Amino acid sequence: MTEYRDPAYACAYLAMQDVIPQRDVGERLLLDVGCGDGRLLALAHTRFPGAEGVLLDHSAAMLDAARARTWPAPVDYVAHDLSQPLPPLGTFDAIISGFAIHYLSDLRKRELYTELRGLLNPGGLVLNLEHVASVDAHEHTRFLDLLGGKEDPSNQLAPAWDQVAWLRESGFARADVVWKWLELALIVGWTD
Template identity: 45%
Template sequence: MTNLWSSADHALKYLAIADTLPHRTEGEGVLLEHVPKTVQRILDLGTGNGRLLSLLKIDRPQAKSIALDFSPTMLEAAQTQFADDETVQVIAHNLDEPLPTLGTFDAVVSSFAIHHLSHERKRSLYQEIFTLLEPGGIFCNLEHVASPNAKVHEQFRVAIGISEHPDDRSNILLDVETQLQWFRDIGFDDVDCYWKWLEMALLIGIRP
């Protein structure tokens, strides 16, 4: 599978449309409601330009945060975003590889990143995230998920204005229920899809 995210052109095209995705802010709003404002450490996987972490930091300025990405274009954008925030560390890391030793976290978040991984790697990453979380820690994955059929998939493509373009070859989409079951099997509590619109979904689990 070709991963296009090392391409500056691919990354920049994504950034150009990211803020225009219908209902994205709804999903982000639900995520923000569920991450406690008292968290002390946040890990953002596939941070992109730092959009989600920036939103989290508005009400959690005290949280020391680590932002991971592997796209040079995204890393540059995130470093610019957090240039004046000493509480945020931006690290280059490809999520295809096991997570580096980073300590433990009160919250691990991700926004439209994990769907680029193989299904096997998704599952192993979820296990790594569980291990990184403090007891009571929360994992929030705002994600691009698979539709139940081709008709609904095409509805989504029309809704976000890409029906005239081919599917992104770096998308490896998986249905919500399979991923929620993985969360349960790994040991997460309070597992559910907390918000969904077509192929955009917020999956949450808590480490007991």
């Protein structure tokens, strides 16, 4: 699905993730569980140190990086490719994803949103800090220039507002883009 299965590629991303422009602004809005190397769960633990979590990623290198962290509460690790239906995971108050869903086809994004909705407790929410399609080619080029000009061939970007509609179609009572900067957006779906 992506180059992140290659340990060298995953490590290169982890080494540069702190310099993605405006990422920190979007992350300050996130409140609960994370994925990848555990970055988002670590942020959540600064506010909710007792929050238990499940870290799900298809990259062994990412999960190894997450295992290397010290966690203040129990954390489970699940190796899983999001292009496939989710395995049984339990239910959650919050599900957070950071820059992972944009590698999926639009059809799979829609299926995944329905699966995520089914995992949420009443009053739950999904927060997706995501790489989304730009409004035009000029803005896409501008965004790429800020990141060093490299296009990721695995990207399957969808407009943020399309994803809001897909969340609503998936059974979320409300959904919105609560923050956006160029091709980065925080998309939230609330169960009620």
